[in-house]
Amino acid sequence: MPVLPTDEKKDHIKGEERRMEELSHKRKLSIMIAIIGAMFFSAINQTIVSTAMPRIIAILGGMDYYTWVITIYMLTSTIATVLVGKLSDIYGRKPFILAGIVFFMIGAFLSGFSKDIFQLITYRGIQGIGAGIIMSSAFTAVGDLFSPRERGKWTGVMMAVFGFSSVLGPTLGGWLVDNMPWKWLFWIFLPLGVVAFIMILALFPKVPRKESEKIDYLGSIFLTLTIVPLLLGFSWAGTKYAWGSTQTIGLFAAAAVFLLIFILVETRAQSPVLPLSLFRNDIVTLSNVIGFIMNAGMMGALIYLPFFVQGVEGISPTYSGYVTMPMSLAMVFVSAMTGRMITKTGKYKRYALIGFPIMVAGMLIMAYMDSVWMAVIAMIVFGAGLGLGMPVFSLTVQNAVKPNELGVATASSQLFRNMGGTIGVAVMGTIMTTSLKHNMQSGASADGGAGAANLANLDPKLATALKDFQGPQALLDQPKLKELMASLPADLQPIVQHMIDALKDALSSALTTVFLSGTLLLALALVLTFFIREIPLRTSNKMPEAEQVIQKEPVSVH
Numbered sequence: 001m002p003v004l005p006t007d008e009k010k011d012h013i014k015g016e017e018r019r020m021e022e023l024s025h026k027r028k029l030s031i032m033i034a035i036i037g038a039m040f041f042s043a044i045n046q047t048i049v050s051t052a053m054p055r056i057i058a059i060l061g062g063m064d065y066y067t068w069v070i071t072i073y074m075l076t077s078t079i080a081t082v083l084v085g086k087l088s089d090i091y092g093r094k095p096f097i098l099a100g101i102v103f104f105m106i107g108a109f110l111s112g113f114s115k116d117i118f119q120l121i122t123y124r125g126i127q128g129i130g131a132g133i134i135m136s137s138a139f140t141a142v143g144d145l146f147s148p149r150e151r152g153k154w155t156g157v158m159m160a161v162f163g164f165s166s167v168l169g170p171t172l173g174g175w176l177v178d179n180m181p182w183k184w185l186f187w188i189f190l191p192l193g194v195v196a197f198i199m200i201l202a203l204f205p206k207v208p209r210k211e212s213e214k215i216d217y218l219g220s221i222f223l224t225l226t227i228v229p230l231l232l233g234f235s236w237a238g239t240k241y242a243w244g245s246t247q248t249i250g251l252f253a254a255a256a257v258f259l260l261i262f263i264l265v266e267t268r269a270q271s272p273v274l275p276l277s278l279f280r281n282d283i284v285t286l287s288n289v290i291g292f293i294m295n296a297g298m299m300g301a302l303i304y305l306p307f308f309v310q311g312v313e314g315i316s317p318t319y320s321g322y323v324t325m326p327m328s329l330a331m332v333f334v335s336a337m338t339g340r341m342i343t344k345t346g347k348y349k350r351y352a353l354i355g356f357p358i359m360v361a362g363m364l365i366m367a368y369m370d371s372v373w374m375a376v377i378a379m380i381v382f383g384a385g386l387g388l389g390m391p392v393f394s395l396t397v398q399n400a401v402k403p404n405e406l407g408v409a410t411a412s413s414q415l416f417r418n419m420g421g422t423i424g425v426a427v428m429g430t431i432m433t434t435s436l437k438h439n440m441q442s443g444a445s446a447d448g449g450a451g452a453a454n455l456a457n458l459d460p461k462l463a464t465a466l467k468d469f470q471g472p473q474a475l476l477d478q479p480k481l482k483e484l485m486a487s488l489p490a491d492l493q494p495i496v497q498h499m500i501d502a503l504k505d506a507l508s509s510a511l512t513t514v515f516l517s518g519t520l521l522l523a524l525a526l527v528l529t530f531f532i533r534e535i536p537l538r539t540s541n542k543m544p545e546a547e548q549v550i551q552k553e554p555v556s557v558h
């Protein structure tokens with residue numbers, strides 16, 4: 001059973017808190033510049049590759065394995081995030097931020113030398129490890145350096161870094177892949193990683209290891225074995241395998257079995273990798289659930305916005321990036337302002353309560369948009385709501401736990417968000433596919449099967465070519481679609497145009513269902529936010545005595 005820490009251990013923890021908090025403001029500012037540099041290095045390398053990845057895959061070959069380039073990064077970053085949380089509570093943040101930068105730089109450097117898709121997948125996995133370590137350690141380091149009251153400002157700044165990278169990255173990536181060899185996408189920001197590494201090495205204080213803490217190897221293994229099949233199951237369900245397939249059910253069953261074993265292991269571990277006691281804290285649990293739901297609704301819906309811009313409206317991929325840019329700009333501005341207001345007032349719950357209705361409004365506009373300009377307005381509204389709500393929930397978690405639990409608490413928050421995003425994308429994908437199929441069947445019934453009959457009367461080769469353009473992916477390749485239309489006989493063009501218009505209507509209606517589903521999830525997150533218990537933001541990293549008594553572990557009577 002857990003026991004109270006010894007006086008020696010208490011003094012050790014308090015000494016570490018004082019050491020970090022008593023740094024000069026100038027040195028703290030220098031460390032934050034280095035941390036933000038490391039975060040930007042990681043974030044920009046993700047967004048800069050996003051628009052160029054199809055071109056890279058086309059050069060390397062292996063389109064069948066394309067999803068693994070994304071999946072491996074997601075898996076390794078999620079696992080690294082949650083495992084490093086507890087380890088950084090034992091060893092301090094500095095070695096892990098440095099290790100994260102090194103892993104990420106090695107992965108980026110090697111990615112540029114990839115000769116085939118399998119090498120790229122391997123090296124992206126290494127990058128994912130680095131990204132997960134950097135994200136987990138960076139947000140926790142802010143908690144070490146600043147009191148909860150001051151963290152609001154810096155959390156807003158760090159959210160703005162993500163927003164800025166999502167503005168700059170896709171545009172820069174598109175330009176680079178058109179004008180330079182693709183390997184420079186991975187190499188161009190490597191000098192920034194070197195600078196961030198040197199600054200953190202020189203400025204960030206080293207904290208001695210907590211000798212009384214043991215590494216939970218068994219818990220780490222079973223937590224990893226739980227996450228991998230769970231994420232793979234949701235990533236492949238509805239795409240690679242059917243939801244009811246043996247493979248999908250097997251993955252979910254394996255995740256459930258390993259989760260049960262993990263829980264049993266953690267109840268007996270002396271220093272658990274993810275303490276179950278953490279979830280007895282109602283603020284931590286509710287904040288993580290809200291983060292999960294928020295990311296499920298947000299990521300699950302926004303991932304399909306390009307289908308409207310490119311598929312329904314016929315905008316090219318290059319210009320479709322400009323449609324989502326206002327969301328990032330709004331988030332950058334509002335999150336920075338929100339962080340400053342949280343620090344100034346010491347209040348935070350109100351900003352989430354304001355932000356969620358604005359996000360709901362933005363998602364509703366997406367559900368009923370019928371032009372590119374409405375999409376832009378939806379992006380601005382949604383970005384403003386995101387800037388208000390997103391910084392809050394990391395802060396609520398960090399403010400509700402003891403300083404020596406910062407790492408594992410922050411990691412749990414990021415784990416729930418990552419899981420929410422992955423599961424949201426899978427579920428929304430199934431909703432869109434099901435809705436699109438239903439809409440197309442309804443359209444064919446209303447048409448009396450005229451489209452199919454006309455196809456049957458065509459030349460077999462031409463009929464085969466047209467069948468390839470009866471799915472939503474056809475609408476995303478506008479140049480090929482125009483080329484096909486131009487090659488058709490004049491008397492067939494109206495028939496094919498009618499077929500394409502019907503497909504656009506079916507896709508637009510399916511996307512409305514997806515965005516409304518995202519709206520419902522965000523509305524649920526708003527309702528849950530009312531139940532979050534708001535406790536004052538501490539002006540020091542030292543826990544008030546009353547809170548220490550409440551949060552102490554029970555004393556063993558054996």
